Each structure stands twice: as structure tokens, then as C-alpha cells.
Amino acid sequence: MYFYEIVLPLPLYTPLIYASSKEIPCGVRVLVPVRGRRCVGLVFRRWPEGESPDFQVREIEEIVDDEPLLPADLLEFLAWCWEYYLHPPGEVVRSAFPPGFFREIKKKYVLTAEGKRLLSEGALPGWAEHLKRPRTLKNLIARAGRDLSRELDVLVERGLVKETEDLSGLKPPFEPWLEYLAEEVSSPIEEFLKEKGRWPKRFLEESFGKEPVKKLVSSGRVRLIELPRMRRGVVLDSGEPPVPNLEQTKAVEAIKEALDKGFEVFLLHGITGSGKTLVYLYAAEAALRRGKSVLILVPEIALTPYVETHFVSRFGTQVAILHSALPPRARAAEWFRVARGEARVVVGTRSALFAPLRDLGLIVVDEEHESSYKQMEGLRYQARDMALMRGKLAEASVVLGSATPSVKSYYLAKTGKYRLLTLTQRPKGKTLPEIEVVGLKRPGELFTERLLSAINETLSQGQQVLLFLNRRGYAPIVFCKDCGEPLMCPNCTLSLTYYRSQGRLLCHHCGFERPAFPLCPHCEGKEFRLVGFGTERVEAEIMRIFPSSRVARLDRETVTSERKLLELIRRLKRGEIDILVGTQMVAQGHDLPGVSLVGVLWAEGGLHFPDFRAAERTFQLLVQVAGRAGRGRVPGRVILQTRMRDHYAISAALKQDYEAFFEEDLKRRKTLRFPPFSRLALLIFSALKSEKAESAAHKAREFLSAFKNTEVLGPVPAPLFRLSARYRWQLLLKAETVGGLDRALKAFWQARDSLIPAGVRLTLDRDPEELL
Numbered sequence: 001m002y003f004y005e006i007v008l009p010l011p012l013y014t015p016l017i018y019a020s021s022k023e024i025p026c027g028v029r030v031l032v033p034v035r036g037r038r039c040v041g042l043v044f045r046r047w048p049e050g051e052s053p054d055f056q057v058r059e060i061e062e063i064v065d066d067e068p069l070l071p072a073d074l075l076e077f078l079a080w081c082w083e084y085y086l087h088p089p090g091e092v093v094r095s096a097f098p099p100g101f102f103r104e105i106k107k108k109y110v111l112t113a114e115g116k117r118l119l120s121e122g123a124l125p126g127w128a129e130h131l132k133r134p135r136t137l138k139n140l141i142a143r144a145g146r147d148l149s150r151e152l153d154v155l156v157e158r159g160l161v162k163e164t165e166d167l168s169g170l171k172p173p174f175e176p177w178l179e180y181l182a183e184e185v186s187s188p189i190e191e192f193l194k195e196k197g198r199w200p201k202r203f204l205e206e207s208f209g210k211e212p213v214k215k216l217v218s219s220g221r222v223r224l225i226e227l228p229r230m231r232r233g234v235v236l237d238s239g240e241p242p243v244p245n246l247e248q249t250k251a252v253e254a255i256k257e258a259l260d261k262g263f264e265v266f267l268l269h270g271i272t273g274s275g276k277t278l279v280y281l282y283a284a285e286a287a288l289r290r291g292k293s294v295l296i297l298v299p300e301i302a303l304t305p306y307v308e309t310h311f312v313s314r315f316g317t318q319v320a321i322l323h324s325a326l327p328p329r330a331r332a333a334e335w336f337r338v339a340r341g342e343a344r345v346v347v348g349t350r351s352a353l354f355a356p357l358r359d360l361g362l363i364v365v366d367e368e369h370e371s372s373y374k375q376m377e378g379l380r381y382q383a384r385d386m387a388l389m390r391g392k393l394a395e396a397s398v399v400l401g402s403a404t405p406s407v408k409s410y411y412l413a414k415t416g417k418y419r420l421l422t423l424t425q426r427p428k429g430k431t432l433p434e435i436e437v438v439g440l441k442r443p444g445e446l447f448t449e450r451l452l453s454a455i456n457e458t459l460s461q462g463q464q465v466l467l468f469l470n471r472r473g474y475a476p477i478v479f480c481k482d483c484g485e486p487l488m489c490p491n492c493t494l495s496l497t498y499y500r501s502q503g504r505l506l507c508h509h510c511g512f513e514r515p516a517f518p519l520c521p522h523c524e525g526k527e528f529r530l531v532g533f534g535t536e537r538v539e540a541e542i543m544r545i546f547p548s549s550r551v552a553r554l555d556r557e558t559v560t561s562e563r564k565l566l567e568l569i570r571r572l573k574r575g576e577i578d579i580l581v582g583t584q585m586v587a588q589g590h591d592l593p594g595v596s597l598v599g600v601l602w603a604e605g606g607l608h609f610p611d612f613r614a615a616e617r618t619f620q621l622l623v624q625v626a627g628r629a630g631r632g633r634v635p636g637r638v639i640l641q642t643r644m645r646d647h648y649a650i651s652a653a654l655k656q657d658y659e660a661f662f663e664e665d666l667k668r669r670k671t672l673r674f675p676p677f678s679r680l681a682l683l684i685f686s687a688l689k690s691e692k693a694e695s696a697a698h699k700a701r702e703f704l705s706a707f708k709n710t711e712v713l714g715p716v717p718a719p720l721f722r723l724s725a726r727y728r729w730q731l732l733l734k735a736e737t738v739g740g741l742d743r744a745l746k747a748f749w750q751a752r753d754s755l756i757p758a759g760v761r762l763t764l765d766r767d768p769e770e771l772l
């Protein structure tokens with residue numbers, strides 16, 4: 001017998017041991033018995049020959065996959081993840097699979113051939129009609145309206161009904177493709193197909209019509225084959241990428257040299273519009289020529305189409321797209337193309353970090369400074385940092401790219417841990433936009449006269465305008481006029497945001513909503529005052545001021561799918577939108593050549609958060625959104641409205657001086673011993689009663705204070721004290737080294753059951769991105 005460690009989708013902190021009479025490769029899925037049910041598990045590690053457990057071991061029942069789906073270095077990476085983040089292995093491994101590929105297998109029942117014959121003769125009860133197709137017992141009982149367990153068992157014993165298993169979702173969705181066989185071509189469709197080699201049948205029918213495709217199939221000049229289903233991507237432009245300039249060439253050559261040596265980390269610091277994507281393209285091409293695969297990470301789903309367009313134009317069907325907005329079947333199809341080696345380039349958001357790429361040679365983390373690389377629920381991983389570990393285990397080169405690098409990454413580049421590459425010029429002689437700062441003077445002022453004048457001038461020249469405000473909704477606060485109290489979420493320490501177009505009040509955290517406007521819960525008043533503004537209000541005001549202009553809004557309320565995002569970006573590039581109002585979704589990555597004016601409505605909005613990264617994020621956001629201007633033929637300009645023009649983050653953004661900002665922010669962090677001068681971990685204790693969470697936090701502090709190399713701050717109420725009806729207290733742990741923090745956390749984690757009472761929920765956030 002062989003013994004294997006199997007990772008299961010259960011809240012267990014160690015794999016389970018199972019036996020098999022067959023040798024099974026690591027990285028395949030298997031069906032195993034677990035407490036009276038059957039689950040899909042992943043074969044993670046084989047025990048050395050001659051060793052066997054000293055307890056009874058159950059056997060693996062079935063092998064799901066013919067070949068390993070995950071390469072060895074990815075398995076090693078997953079093990080590192082659950083040890084570093086102290087997270088259940090099953091939940092970590094679940095992250096490496098598309099939804100539905102790592103789940104319990106349910107039994108289904110279906111009529112046998114003899115059962116179907118007797119049913120047609122009326123010799124079976126009427127409810128057996130439902131068994132013409134496989135159904136679970138639960139589904140069958142629901143359709144028949146009574147318990148059929150005993151009657152079903154009788155039919156199974158008679159051989160009229162058989163048990164089967166629901167394996168849907170465990171196999172990749174396939175579709176018919178046409179593969180060209182002939183030498184000569186006699187029609188446009190044949191010319192196209194010969195160039196491509198093979199292409200999905202449905203795409204050919206959409207482009208050339210069903211009849212020509214049907215005629216071609218019957219001619220024998222093509223072969224019909226089944227291959228994984230291709231997603232419907234963006235409309236692509238063909239052609240070679242532009243020739244890189246001197247700075248870009250130097251960056252590409254440095255990366256190409258590293259590809260032959262193994263693991264190395266680069267920080268590509270290029271101003272906005274300097275052509276970092278072109279460097280990625282040439283570096284990826286060099287990796288592919290060496291037989292290596294490539295992983296391109298982007299921070300937001302909104303940025304995927306822009307990067308996807310460039311990479312698919314260059315590398316065709318070698319590219320797979322992986323992110324959560326894809327329909328489940330499309331996501332599964334893309335994932336299997338990667339697992340089977342049919343796609344060697346993956347473009348995706350943070351979850352694409354777990355893509356089953358083999359022979360990984362290059363990892364690119366675009367806009368590496370973005371906080372959205374941090375997963376905030378479940379496994380709270382930082383994809384940028386984990387990309388370094390995946391690259392190290394795969395002996396791949398890692399490129400971190402940004403116009404405004406994180407302070408941590410730039411510090412590591414300055415101290416020689418990373419290799420710094422710089423791009424200081426925009427191609428074709430284009431220059432950075434001029435930034436003009438305008439002071440906000442009146443309370444509640446939305447548009448200054450200077451900004452309105454600039455908008456009017458830009459529109460009269462046939463150019464486009466981008467207005468930026470990182471706040472959704474119509475008004476963030478609604479006050480009762482009678483008692484002066486704000487309308488608050490009943491579950492959270494947050495005010496309700498008013499959405500006028502939907503006539504509702506919404507909590508952005510827990511999703512609580514109510515119609516606008518209810519009676520005041522404090523005094524039953526009926527009159528309310530709106531305070532502040534969001535993108536919906538900006539859109540309404542701009543449409544009132546410029547009634548003849550075509551105005552659109554880009555935020556999470558208007559762009560709810562990839563299709564809507566693509567259509568909006570196309571409309572903007574076709575010149576069908578004059579003024580675009582948006583949140584940070586428009587601040588980076590998008591190349592908008594028609595935009596010559598960017599208006600930042602409230603520059604200091606992010607400075608008010610109680611977080612040591614508030615200044616860094618504000619500077620990054622301002623520089624990034626300013627970089628959307630002047631990418632076309634007309635020079636760009638930016639008008640930045642603020643009441644805090646002397647703050648170092650805003651004054652550095654005004655000059656687009658990253659070095660000045662970095663030096664000032666680094667000096668403050670060194671004084672307070674924040675990253676990059678320490679490693680952090682945040683422990684959050686939440687309960688339905690505040691005193692219960694506070695008590696657990698104090699017990700944890702007592703335990704952790706015994707570790708000399710770790711500083712424990714707190715406990716204190718979290719800045720967002722109540723969320724989803726739970727009160728939150730927190731501890732912040734600081735250590736100079738990762739080893740010191742590891743020792744304290746692992747000892748606490750082993751003792752947590754004796755320290756944390758029932759009813760208290762504990763969350764560990766290593767390397768927290770925010771302290772709210």
C-alpha cells in the first residue's frame with residue numbers, strides 16, 4: 001500500500017492520510033470517504049516508501065484526473081502559504097482551483113435501460129418519470145412531494161434504477177473546433193482557418209455564417225475536434241508592437257539576461273505613459289522563446305481588458321484570462337487550458353497567482369503599489385509579496401511595475417534587494433501633463449470657477465474630460481433636520497450613503513439598505529439634509545451645468561460586469577463620451593488618448609483615514625489619475641482642487657516628484673518603526689458583545705507580551721468599531737524580523753483555543769494593508 005497526504009475542503013489545519021494500492025502522482029484530485037460522504041481531495045504529498053501510519057487508514061476510492069493539474073513548485077508554494085498565513089490547507093488549495101472543482105460529490109439516481117422500458121409500458125410509478133435524467137434524492141423528493149427513500153432502494157435492488165455521481169464541474173467544458181487539413185485555400189474562411197490552424201466553430205459561424213461553415217465541414221478539408229471552450233474576449237487589433245525606445249530596450253535586456261539565470265526581482269519605475277506594458281510584452285516574448293510560461297498580474301478586473309488586448313494581439317490563443325468576473329464555465333475552461341499547457345501566458349487579478357503554469361519563467365505585477373492586491377477576506381494574502389515567493393520557488397524572474405511604487409518596494413530597490421529599472425520619458429516626445437492646484441474655499445464647494453472654465457475650454461476644442469472623485473453614491477451622509485442625527489447603518493459604525501437614482505440608502509460594508517427617506521429613527525423627523533458628494537451627484541451636476549455634453553460614469557454601480565466595462569471604454573475611445581466621471585477604477589492602466597483634461601475634485605480625501613499608509617495612497621492616486629491626461633496628440637493638463645496644498649503628499653504630487661515624497665514618508669515611518677522598518681500582524685477579535693471581544697484581546701496580549709522580540713500595541717477598539725453587528729477590538733504586533741513575528745504568532749495560534757472563548761471570532765491579518 002502507498003500512503004498519501006490528502007488536502008480536503010474542510011477547516012482542518014493538517015492534511016488527512018489515505019491509502020491506495022496504486023501509485024498516484026501528486027497534484028491530482030481524488031475521491032475519498034469523509035464521515036459518511038465522499039469528498040474531492042488533492043493528493044499533496046506521498047509518504048516515503050517503507051513508512052506507514054500507526055493508525056487505521058481509509059482508502060482512496062477513485063482518481064478524478066488522468067494527469068496532475070498542479071505542478072510541483074505550485075504545490076510547494078501552497079504549502080508555504082498555509083504555513084505563513086496560518087490558514088487551513090483546504091481553503092488555501094481551494095484558491096488554486098476554479099469554483100466547483102474542489103467540493104463534495106453527491107449521489108444521483110437515474111433509470112437503467114430496463115427501467116426506461118418498464119416506465120414506457122406504465123409498469124413503474126409516476127414519480128419515476130423524473131428519473132429519466134440523473135437527480136439527487138433531495139431533488140426527487142421535492143418534485144414528488146413525499147419521501148421516496150424506501151421505494152427508491154427497492155428499484156435500485158431490482159436493477160431498474162442505478163446510482164451515479166454528480167461529476168459536473170469537475171471536468172473542463174469542451175466545444176467543437178475546426179482544424180484545417182488542406183494545402184490550398186478557396187474561400188475567405190479557409191484562408192482565415194489556414195492562418196490560425198484551428199479555431200472554435202461558433203466563432204467561425206459568427207464571422208462567416210453558419211452555411212459556409214457547414215459546407216466546409218462537409219467538404220472534408222477540415223477536421224472537427226473537441227477542445228476546451230474559448231472565452232469571448234475583447235475585439236483585438238493585429239500587428240506588431242511598436243519598437244521600444246532606448247530606456248525600454250535597456251529594461252528588456254536586463255530582464256532577458258535574468259531569465260537565463262533564475263530568480264531575480266526587478267522594480268520597473270516608469271512615469272505614467274512611459275510604456276511599461278511594452279517592456280512586459282518584450283520580456284514575455286523572451287520568456288516564451290526560452291520555453292518558459294508567463295504570469296501577468298493586474299490589480300483590478302477593470303484593467304484586465306487593456307492588458308489582455310495587448311497580450312492577445314501579440315500571443316493569440318497562448319493567452320488565458322483568469323479573474324472572478326468571468327462566468328464559471330468560462331473561468332473553468334481558461335483554467336484547464338493553463339493546466340494542460342495549451343495556454344502559456346496568464347493575465348489576471350490576484351487569484352491568478354495560483355494559476356497552474358508549468359515551467360514558470362516570468363511574473364509581472366503591474367501597478368504593484370495597488371492595495372487591491374491584498375485579499376481582505378478568508379485567506380488574507382498579499383499577492384504582490386506572494387508573487388516573490390512563487391517566483392523564488394519556480395526560479396522565475398519577477399518584475400514589479402509602477403509609476404508610483406510602494407514605499408516598501410522602492411526602499412528595497414534603493415537598498416539593493418531589488419534591481420531598479422527606470423523609464424523617465426513618454427514615447428514619441430509626449431510630456432507629462434501640467435498640474436495646477438486650485439484652493440477650495442467655500443464649504444460644500446464641488447467645482448471651482450477655474451475647473452469649470454477649463455472644462456468648457458476643453459469641450460470647445462473637441463477634447464475629452466475626466467473628473468475624478470474616489471467616493472460613490474450621491475451623498476455620503478444624510479442628517480435629520482429636526483434632531484441633527486445622521487442616518488446610520490444599524491449593523492455598522494458607518495453612515496448610510498444615499499443613491500438618488502435608486503431611491504435608497506446603502507451601507508457600503510454589510511449591504512444593509514432601506515428606501516430613501518424613512519422616518520428618523522431618533523425623533524421620527526421627515527426632513528433631511530444631504531452632506532458631501534459622490535460620483536452620482538457629480539454626474540448630475542455636470543449634466544446640469546453642461547446640458548449638451550455626453551456624460552458617463554465609471555464606478556462599481558454603473559460597471560457591474562466585464563461586458564459593461566468594455567463597452568464604456570470603447571465608447572470613450574470612439575469619442576462618444578465628452579465627460580467621464582469616475583472613482584479609482586479610472587485612475588490607472590487605461591490608455592485614453594482623447595482625454596486632455598483631468599479634474600481632481602477633492603485631492604485630500606484619502607488623507608483623513610487613520611492609517612500610516614494614508615499619505616502614500618493619496619500621493620499614488622493623484623499621480624496615477626493625473627497620468628490619464630495627455631496620452632494623445634494634445635498635451636494634457638490637470639486641475640487639482642484641495643484645501644491642503646501644503647501637505648507633503650499633495651505638494652509632491654503637484655510636482656510629480658516621487659523622490660521628494662519617498663524621502664519624507666520614509667523619514668516618518670522610520671521614527672514610528674512602521675514598514676519597511678518592521679513586520680506587522682493585526683489580530684482582530686469580534687463578538688456580539690463588546691466586553692467579550694475586549695476580554696479575549698486582553699488575554700491574547702498577556703500571552704504575546706512574553707515574546708521579547710515582538711512589540712504588542714493595544715488592545716484598542718478598531719477604528720470601524722462595529723461591523724455587521726459585531727464589535728471589534730484589535731492588537732497590532734510589530735517585529736524587526738519575519739522570524740520574530742513567526743515565533744510569536746505560531747505559539748499563539750497553537751494556544752488560541754484555550755485563550756479565545758466561544759462566541760469570539762479571531763482574524764489574523766499578516767502584513768495588513770490597512771488598520772481599520
